[in-house]
Amino acid sequence: MKTLSRLAGLLACALPLQATELLYVQIRTAPLRASPAPFAPITATLEYGERVHALDTSGAWKKVRPESRPDAPVGWIHVTALTPKALALQAGTDTSVRASSDEVALAGKGFTAQVEKQMKAAHPDLPFVVIDRMEKQNIPLPEIRAFLEKGGLTPQGATP
């Protein structure tokens, strides 16, 4: 086992030599922004599993180019929305713009929709329906910007 651990360690050391700047979107939808600021205009929306090339860093933001959309603009995305890990795709998702199949071998595992379905079946009384309703409360960016302006709020680093 010692040899194995040492070998695994060696492999881990060798990984950075690949010097990959490839990252994956790890949230359902991620806005690509015109500048590295929370309320900057959204230029495109990336989806879960999409692969991007990181070009630059500014604080907690990465300037990226979506790999499979040559026409998509270069934009900024918060680092917490990205992961260097190749992500599993869920069954039924459109793979044409996502990572290629040799990098993503398996369907989503762990605590996922499949497990939630099992829990719902065992506890039909739990009000997941209220959670579904709660999720619909997505406030569009223009409404949030108007809210800030009317309230006399000027966020730090916000674009005018």
Add this chain to the structure above:
Amino acid sequence: MSLGARSHTVLLLLFLPVLFLASCQAVKTVTDAGAGLAAATGIITQDQAQAITRSTDAIVKASEVMTPENEYYIGRAVGATILGQYPPLEHPQATRYLNTLGQALAMVSDMPQTFGGYRFLILDSDEVNAFAAPGGFIFVTRGMIRCCAHESALAAVLAHEIGHIQHRHGLASIRQGRITQATVTVLAEGAKAMGGEQLKMLTEQFQGTVEDITKTLIVNGYSRAAEREADAAAIEILRRLGYHPAALLEMLEAMIPRVQPGGAGFGKTHPPPQERIKTIQALLGSAAATRFQEHPARQARFKEAMKGVL
């Protein structure tokens, strides 16, 4: 087979071929396969895989292995469990206002996005309480909103809860060992389609995880250190969006007569407001002494949105 032995077997299967393959490409392929499997499961990284090989009773930390997607599904189930005990308040106007304010605050936090986004809901309860379920599902009771004299104070409550999400405190309350079990279940399953037995085990581990977090949120509360972290995050979030951070102090002062130490809600799960006030005063420095007038437009829209809630 013990968990440790099982994980050893899994790791052995992952890395053994390396011993017999010499070329760089072969090594890379096998490494990728290992990392690919780990990442594809969405639950373990190569570092954790190595950690499992080092110790038969290794504990896998939830905060290190959970993907935002995993957190999202845990948060949905924790939220549904909370809603089983606290009914939601049906008030579209207040809900819209709460989400606009909350989502604006979340956008300037250190974790501006979660897998499914931040969502906020009022609970129809007089108890002074607020909960942050993993993934960004935040619940605030009417009793808590009554502690808020204005929008800035409500912003302080929401910013504190966003602080818990940002620091992923919910995951830290999962009982030790549970995530290791779930990790091994997923890893051992490998490339096969998930079988009935594995799905059953994983569902049990999922429900256990949800129970651990819900119990912490409703009964035990987080550690004092976690509460301090959430308060510090709240101050930063309020500042970044343009609110006066002393609003957090005002809110806590209003809470003092409404919360009985050891009583229901915050009295049970949070340090006494007086204690938090002292800590926050130290963090704020001279800003703590400032008393501010709420912006008239904010005051007006808060009162309007919360008609029938307060």
